[in-house]
Amino acid sequence: MLNRTPAVEAREHQTSSGRDYAAMGAMPPRGIVIGIALQVASFATGYLSLRFLYAMGWFGCLVISVPLFLASPFYILRAPSPLWLRLLLSFWILGIPLSLAAETAWERFRLRTEIVLVPPGFHGKAMVYFSDPAGAPEEEEGGKLVLRLGANGELRTRAQQRKFSSDWVDSWYNERREFYFLEPNGQRARLETITVNDAPDRAGAISMATGYEGGRIQWIDLYVGTPGKWLKSMEKR
Numbered sequence: 001m002l003n004r005t006p007a008v009e010a011r012e013h014q015t016s017s018g019r020d021y022a023a024m025g026a027m028p029p030r031g032i033v034i035g036i037a038l039q040v041a042s043f044a045t046g047y048l049s050l051r052f053l054y055a056m057g058w059f060g061c062l063v064i065s066v067p068l069f070l071a072s073p074f075y076i077l078r079a080p081s082p083l084w085l086r087l088l089l090s091f092w093i094l095g096i097p098l099s100l101a102a103e104t105a106w107e108r109f110r111l112r113t114e115i116v117l118v119p120p121g122f123h124g125k126a127m128v129y130f131s132d133p134a135g136a137p138e139e140e141e142g143g144k145l146v147l148r149l150g151a152n153g154e155l156r157t158r159a160q161q162r163k164f165s166s167d168w169v170d171s172w173y174n175e176r177r178e179f180y181f182l183e184p185n186g187q188r189a190r191l192e193t194i195t196v197n198d199a200p201d202r203a204g205a206i207s208m209a210t211g212y213e214g215g216r217i218q219w220i221d222l223y224v225g226t227p228g229k230w231l232k233s234m235e236k237r
Helices: 006-024 030-052 054-076 083-109 167-175 227-235
Strands: 114-118 124-129 144-148 154-156 178-182 188-191 204-213 216-225
Touching: 030 054, 030 083, 054 083, 083 167, 114 124, 216 227
Parallel strands: 114 144, 114 178, 124 154
Antiparallel strands: 124 216, 178 188, 204 216
């Protein structure tokens, strides 16, 4: 008779349990059932907390929902099931932030920076309209999209810009926009990118708003000048 170590017997028991489970088509192992029940309870309590506790909903999620989910791998990993299944059921939720991070990185890689050329001496509201079949041809420079504003501060272009699924990438899209005064001799003078919250007399260019339709950017609203002058122009409306 062969001597079997406890480790061998444990592996044989786990293997036979898996075969029995597959053959019987019965309930999955108790640890799997408890673990999945904890995950379901975690999402249910999280929903109820956010639905009925309003501003305190995050507290219910933190003290109830999160601990419930964190406890589930303790039961699932001890169940007599294949390792790949136990790992999948325990840590599948990690795939959500990983996939979102990968998508955000890919969209940022595909982000096309815009160069906005402003007529010399122009100050005030400016508009760029994309995807206009009758607009100016698309112009690129070093992989960047060149937008030449007219004397009235408006441009209609055939160029297309896509809307990103991530708000972070949309924010980067506005932050990376470059502004230049285009002098008559072709020289460019860099304009500082500012916001309406900057000092009232700080001169530069402001990205005001972006319009979307059908997954594409339809227009961008810009202002060239100072936050103080922009505020006065808004008061006159």
